[in-house]
Amino acid sequence: MNSDTRQRIVMTALEMFYVKGYNSTSIADILSRSQVHSGSLYHFFPGKQDLLVAVLEFYRDGIEDNLLSIAWADQTDPIEKIFALLNGYRIGLMMSDFQHGCPIGNLALEISEPDPRIRELLDVNFANWIDAVERCLNSANERLPAGTDTHALAEFILTIMEGAIMQARTARDIAVFDRNIKVLRQHINLLLEKAKEPS
Amino acid sequence: MNSDTRQRIVMTALEMFYVKGYNSTSIADILSRSQVHSGSLYHFFPGKQDLLVAVLEFYRDGIEDNLLSIAWADQTDPIEKIFALLNGYRIGLMMSDFQHGCPIGNLALEISEPDPRIRELLDVNFANWIDAVERCLNSANERLPAGTDTHALAEFILTIMEGAIMQARTARDIAVFDRNIKVLRQHINLLLEKAKEPS
DNA sequence: CACCCACTTGATCGATCATTCAAGTTCCCA
């Protein structure tokens, strides 16, 4: 099986869905960018939705190697790992002139009546991200107030990342992103301080 | 000038962009739903983008009367006004079975290369929302720690609202929204407590 | 009454959409 062409299609689609969105990316766009002919694409994927499924699966399977391990390369403090991860998105925003946000977030808002497979994959991608942050928080457990709900806090951090990217892209101003991260940092600091207080 | 038809078109477009998104809503959709013929629509609007502009202007001009005054009807405490506003989106999510999120947020992520008018209107709509929340925070100024950046905090609250809606819609689970608001509440409480400390 | 102009009707346009398919080509295995 020639998975070379298949992979080129998926990678091209990933990039284009990322930048233009799913609905605004035509099959013709993908074909011309990936130098593949329609027959080949439809040999591997029954339809456009199935291509989206493959893209989301690819993204899901690459989170560890392509996102976390890179962002965390030179971070040992688990709290700083979280901010390093957020900084990765910041860099993506700036390097692409605000074209790149979060691939999953874009799709999550765009797809209004998703195929169950797609909704599930969006969910799994969010869940994996939250899990990774939650593991960081759990590693810093003794520095946080007793009884801190680390899952809810990790979810909250994803929320801020998605919301901050949305606003920074709209304003085309990285300062919006930075201010949001700064307030998050203040919240974390308040938690760390509170944990030091005598109970 | 017959602004009756015009208004019906704008209201229909608002609702459909809200639920299906801009790209996924066709002119034909709007025509059949609003019982208007294409010639009439193009009499009032040169093109689809101009219709989106009208929708965003309509939304901008209605924020005070249609959003804030309703959410704040029986709230006097400025902090509680903020949570009442957030609760309005919560109700919208539940009543529409997760179809309604934030009209502006959806469009902000969907429109990748916006007409300058559109980007500006998205920005203004966000700015008005932030201003409203900032006014609440300023009203509660003496209860917050000295030197609190109320603009950044208001921006942060919008961020959380947008991110929380995104995740709750994807999971189709209101508990996600609630957990996010709960963490925000904890943050606000930490600020209120800190303000009471002797300096 | 006559004229005009705002507005409506609805058929129609070319472009683009996702998708199909018959006719290739390549390559592995028997």
Add this chain to the structure above:
DNA sequence: TGGGAACTTGAATGATCGATCAAGTGGGTG
């Protein structure tokens, strides 16, 4: 070496897209 499966080519399809426009209708004004 021959056959068949995997894959490629690229023209073609019908549907749908946003947009156009000539022919109306109706109400207000001169």
